[in-house]
Each structure stands twice: as structure tokens, then as C-alpha cells.
Amino acid sequence: MAEKRGRTKTEAVTTVAEGVEPVGDADLAAALPESLTIDVELPAPVHERPADEQAVALLDSGVDPAIVGAVVGTVETGTTVIELAHDELHAVVTTPPTGDDPDADVEIPPLPQTDGVYSRRDMLDGVHQGPESAAMLTADRLIEPRRRNRTAPEGRWPAFVYAVTFHLVNIGDSRRVRERKELDAKIATAFEGGARFVPVLTRKGGVGKTTITTLLGMALASVRDDRVIAIDANPDRGTLSERVARQTRATVRDVVNRAPSIQGFTDFSTLVSRDETRLDILASDTDPMLSEAFDENDYNVVADLAARYYSIVLTDCGTGIVHSVMRATLQRADALVIVSGGSVDEARLASETLTWLEANGYGELVREAIVAINTATQGTNLVKLEEIEAHFASRVRQIVRIPYDEQLAAGSVISWRDLRPLTRQAARELAALVAQGMPVRRGV
Known part of the structure; x- marks a missing residue:
């Protein structure tokens, strides 16, 4: 059995170190150890959390229920710290780090643009194409200016003109009626x-x-x-x-x-x-x-x-x-x-x-x-x-x-x-x- 193991090692050395002067089987067997162990250090697995989960992540350390007044743990930034002190549950939310400078301004990304929300001018100018949104159905667009105010005018002459033109001509209230309404507005302050x-x-x-x-x-x-x-x-x-x-x-x-x-x-x-x-x-x-x-x-x-x-x-x-x-x-x-x-x-x-x-x-x-x-x-x-x-x-x-x-x-x-x-x-x-x-x- 020892002889068979020696030949295997000799063949392995001869194959790996080709071109090197061979040594005897007895010397090679005596130089090699009985067993060979190789330790390989692999990188530890990294599980990155999304930014929105980090903002509300709890501590990984456990909470000892026997110690009510102790602080569970502390972190520098970017997490939520829960403290148990005197029967009170206190949550401290810290701001995620933005870099080496703690006073640096935090860049807030803009809200995403919703497709189809644009003005009528953009559509007429050819900036946007496609179906219109409900926001474009405004009163200014749908109602004719001369038909918005259908209130009949007060006063003999304005009422007569309004009647004979089949409500197409509205010259407004008479001077006396306007003065009365202005006085009413002051009284009704x-x-x-x-x-x-x-x-x-x-x-x-x-x-x-x-x-x-x-x-x-x-x-x-x-x-x-x-x-x-x-x-x-x-x-x-x-x-x-x-x-x-x-x-x-x-x-x-x-x-x-x-x-x-x-x-x-x-x-x-x-x-x-x-x-x-x-x-x-x-x-x-x-x-x-x-x-x-x-x-x-x-x-x-x-x-x-x-x-x-x-x-x-x-x-x-x-x-x-x-x-x-x-x-x-x-x-x-x-x-x-x-x-x-x-x-x-x-x-x-x-x-x-x-x-x-x-x-x-x-x-x-x-x-x-x-x-x-x-x-x-x-x-x-x-x-x-x-x-x-x-x-x-x-x-x-x-x-x-x-x-x-x-x-x-x-x-x-x-x-x-x-x-x-x-x-x-x-x-x-x-x-x-x-x-x-x-x-x-x-x-x-």
C-alpha cells in the first residue's frame, strides 16, 4: 500500500515539474507528508439591502426581555434605532449618510413624470403626442366666454335688449342696479x-x-x-x-x-x-x-x-x-x-x-x-x-x-x-x- 502511494506521488511530481531532474522514489516518499490539507479563504457572502429597506431596518442584535432599561444597540447612521427605557419604546430615525461631509446637502430625486399629463399648448406645438389627459378638460377650454354668465341683466333697457336678442346680447346691469349691488356688498362685509x-x-x-x-x-x-x-x-x-x-x-x-x-x-x-x-x-x-x-x-x-x-x-x-x-x-x-x-x-x-x-x-x-x-x-x-x-x-x-x-x-x-x-x-x-x-x- 505504501508502495502504491509512492508511485502516485512520483507520477504527480513528474507531471507537474516536467523538465526537472528526477529524484528517487525512496527520497520522494520520505519528503512528502502523510496527508496534504489546503485551506482556501473565500469571500464572505454580501447581502445588500435596498435603500428603502435600510431606512426602516431594525437592529440585528437581539433584545433581552429581562433588561428593560438597556439600550438595544446603536448604529452610526442609516438605520432606525429602538430604545427600551423605563417601559417606553422610543424610535430614533437617523438620516442615511451622504458622504464624508455630514453637512452636505441631500439630493432629492425628482418625482417621476406621468405620461399623458401635459398642457394643451404642448399638444398643439407638437411636443407631446398621444391621448389627452382628463386634466385638459378645463372650463376655459369647454365653455364659450360669452355663454359663461347667463344671469339676466337688471334694469329696464338692459332687460329689454336681452329679451329681444333671445339672450344673445347682455349689456350688463343698469347704473342704478350696479350702485345697489355695490352698496349691498359693503353692507354684507x-x-x-x-x-x-x-x-x-x-x-x-x-x-x-x-x-x-x-x-x-x-x-x-x-x-x-x-x-x-x-x-x-x-x-x-x-x-x-x-x-x-x-x-x-x-x-x-x-x-x-x-x-x-x-x-x-x-x-x-x-x-x-x-x-x-x-x-x-x-x-x-x-x-x-x-x-x-x-x-x-x-x-x-x-x-x-x-x-x-x-x-x-x-x-x-x-x-x-x-x-x-x-x-x-x-x-x-x-x-x-x-x-x-x-x-x-x-x-x-x-x-x-x-x-x-x-x-x-x-x-x-x-x-x-x-x-x-x-x-x-x-x-x-x-x-x-x-x-x-x-x-x-x-x-x-x-x-x-x-x-x-x-x-x-x-x-x-x-x-x-x-x-x-x-x-x-x-x-x-x-x-x-x-x-x-x-x-x-x-x-x-
């Missing part, structure tokens, strides 16, 4: 951030302050989509509720007493009267003793509830300018309406009201105030109204004349539709000025 408070006041009674409050509220409520309320805060037994058809005997005192039980607008609406323009009116106390007891704290309760359900709160303040209710009213005021009559003493007292307000820290309200001159009072025909307007123009933002109207002079229920057109127009102008003077957003 939307407000953000809570209710807006507008006190209506003067130092002299009998100048039509309650009437102006009612007209202003009706003009606002007839156009706006939100709610408008007028509160009678007159401590001398106000008559605001007598300007509309009264639907309840509740007063501001009932609101104060029932405030804890009022949970929504349905509960509050049972305490107010609503007219045809959707103006809500909250009456004052009919008992003079209770009216005098209506103080600053009571007004704040009523005002807070009204602010929940109404966008504009008008306050008929009465003649008690130094009454405690006046202080609470002015502190909430976003706009101010001063009422003046057409006589000398009425105009002078209205001007003194502005002076009192400026002296008590309400100068900004005075500069943005609106003066409503009621020309239905006695002595108007003997006074130069232009001079009164010139005086107030130097102190306030705007002046509006309220013309004489038989329905207003009667001192009874006011019907908005039965007022003279000039009276409604003056009330609408007053409402537009008030709405435009208040901040659209709270704090602006």
Missing part, C-alpha cells in the same frame, strides 16, 4: 373673530336715536346673511321694542335672570322680537325702577350672550351718558354712531358728546364715528344743514342725512318695505359706512 358692537348715542333725547337704531338694524339685517340684534339699554324706559311688532314680553332683565339656563340660540330667540327684515330686538324694562337697576354688570351678561349668536350687536344707549352701562358699551365698541337733530341746540349737544368722548379716552372712536342727522326734528327748515355737516366733517369720518318720513314721524311700528325710497337709501348708506368702518378681523 363678513367679519371674523366674534361679534361687532355698535353703540348709538347722544346726550339729548328726542332727536330720533331709537329710530336711527331701528333703521340701521333693518338695513343691516335685510342684506346680511348672519344675525343682527338691537339691544335697548336705555335706563329711562326705552321704546326700541315699540318700533317692531312685539312677539314677546321678555326684557333684558329676563335675559339676566335666565342666563345660566340659556344653552343655545333657540333658548335666546324666545326672548327677542323679530321683524320682516330678520332684525332681532331685545326690549328694556318697562318698570323705571328696574330700568335704573340695569347696570354695567347686567349689560355685560346680556352682551356676552348676544355675542354668542349674533355678528352685529347694536345698542340703543339712551341719554344717560355717564351711566355705568355707557362705560361697558363703549369698552366693547367697534364703531360709533352719533345722532344729531337739525336744530341748533341738538347739533351743539351732539358735538359736546364727541368732546366728552375725546376727553374720556375714546378719541379714536370719535375719529371713525358716523354722525346721523335726523332732519325730521323741529327747526330743521330754519337751520343751514350744510354748516352742521361741515362742523361734524372736521371731527368724524362721515355724515349721513336721514330724510323726513311720515312713517318715522308717527313714532310707531316701522315697516321697512313701506318706507320712502329715499329713507331706505339713507339707512342703507349708513349701514354701509358702519360696516366698512369696523375691522374685518379682530385685532386689525
Whole structure:
């Protein structure tokens, strides 16, 4: 057996080392080992993970459940590290490395382009070929410009032209209609951030302050989509509720007493009267003793509830300018309406009201105030109204004349539709000025 193994090795050496001087079989057998082992080091298998899997890969190391407070493991970058510390599972996602510089910007590949999403101009220019996408079915492409607005124009002549041309010629609304719509847009100004408070006041009674409050509220409520309320805060037994058809005997005192039980607008609406323009009116106390007891704290309760359900709160303040209710009213005021009559003493007292307000820290309200001159009072025909307007123009933002109207002079229920057109127009102008003077957003 040993001899056979020697011949095999001799033949192998002779074959491999051909041309080398041969050696003896005995010497070759003695030089070779009994066995030959060759170790070959092969490269370890490498399993690369895709980039999206590396971003959410967990650690390969196991977690010992007995060691809750220990950190499972840490890696430098490119993986997600899970830490178990004090019964909290905390995952830390690190950013994949971008190179040697850690501050280097990461290049974000662009989103793939979807076939078929292109503009009509690209198709017309021959940049893209093939079927159109749904995004190309736009209104600008499909609707003819002259047929987009099919609203019939308002006004006699525009409506006539629109009719005889079989709706092919639309010259637009008449000038008067355009002015009316522009005024409606001003009155309907939307407000953000809570209710807006507008006190209506003067130092002299009998100048039509309650009437102006009612007209202003009706003009606002007839156009706006939100709610408008007028509160009678007159401590001398106000008559605001007598300007509309009264639907309840509740007063501001009932609101104060029932405030804890009022949970929504349905509960509050049972305490107010609503007219045809959707103006809500909250009456004052009919008992003079209770009216005098209506103080600053009571007004704040009523005002807070009204602010929940109404966008504009008008306050008929009465003649008690130094009454405690006046202080609470002015502190909430976003706009101010001063009422003046057409006589000398009425105009002078209205001007003194502005002076009192400026002296008590309400100068900004005075500069943005609106003066409503009621020309239905006695002595108007003997006074130069232009001079009164010139005086107030130097102190306030705007002046509006309220013309004489038989329905207003009667001192009874006011019907908005039965007022003279000039009276409604003056009330609408007053409402537009008030709405435009208040901040659209709270704090602006």
C-alpha cells in the first residue's frame, strides 16, 4: 500500500515539474507528508439591502426581555434605532449618510413624470403626442366666454335688449342696479373673530336715536346673511321694542335672570322680537325702577350672550351718558354712531358728546364715528344743514342725512318695505359706512 502511494506521488511530481531532474522514489516518499490539507479563504457572502429597506431596518442584535432599561444597540447612521427605557419604546430615525461631509446637502430625486399629463399648448406645438389627459378638460377650454354668465341683466333697457336678442346680447346691469349691488356688498362685509358692537348715542333725547337704531338694524339685517340684534339699554324706559311688532314680553332683565339656563340660540330667540327684515330686538324694562337697576354688570351678561349668536350687536344707549352701562358699551365698541337733530341746540349737544368722548379716552372712536342727522326734528327748515355737516366733517369720518318720513314721524311700528325710497337709501348708506368702518378681523 505504501508502495502504491509512492508511485502516485512520483507520477504527480513528474507531471507537474516536467523538465526537472528526477529524484528517487525512496527520497520522494520520505519528503512528502502523510496527508496534504489546503485551506482556501473565500469571500464572505454580501447581502445588500435596498435603500428603502435600510431606512426602516431594525437592529440585528437581539433584545433581552429581562433588561428593560438597556439600550438595544446603536448604529452610526442609516438605520432606525429602538430604545427600551423605563417601559417606553422610543424610535430614533437617523438620516442615511451622504458622504464624508455630514453637512452636505441631500439630493432629492425628482418625482417621476406621468405620461399623458401635459398642457394643451404642448399638444398643439407638437411636443407631446398621444391621448389627452382628463386634466385638459378645463372650463376655459369647454365653455364659450360669452355663454359663461347667463344671469339676466337688471334694469329696464338692459332687460329689454336681452329679451329681444333671445339672450344673445347682455349689456350688463343698469347704473342704478350696479350702485345697489355695490352698496349691498359693503353692507354684507363678513367679519371674523366674534361679534361687532355698535353703540348709538347722544346726550339729548328726542332727536330720533331709537329710530336711527331701528333703521340701521333693518338695513343691516335685510342684506346680511348672519344675525343682527338691537339691544335697548336705555335706563329711562326705552321704546326700541315699540318700533317692531312685539312677539314677546321678555326684557333684558329676563335675559339676566335666565342666563345660566340659556344653552343655545333657540333658548335666546324666545326672548327677542323679530321683524320682516330678520332684525332681532331685545326690549328694556318697562318698570323705571328696574330700568335704573340695569347696570354695567347686567349689560355685560346680556352682551356676552348676544355675542354668542349674533355678528352685529347694536345698542340703543339712551341719554344717560355717564351711566355705568355707557362705560361697558363703549369698552366693547367697534364703531360709533352719533345722532344729531337739525336744530341748533341738538347739533351743539351732539358735538359736546364727541368732546366728552375725546376727553374720556375714546378719541379714536370719535375719529371713525358716523354722525346721523335726523332732519325730521323741529327747526330743521330754519337751520343751514350744510354748516352742521361741515362742523361734524372736521371731527368724524362721515355724515349721513336721514330724510323726513311720515312713517318715522308717527313714532310707531316701522315697516321697512313701506318706507320712502329715499329713507331706505339713507339707512342703507349708513349701514354701509358702519360696516366698512369696523375691522374685518379682530385685532386689525
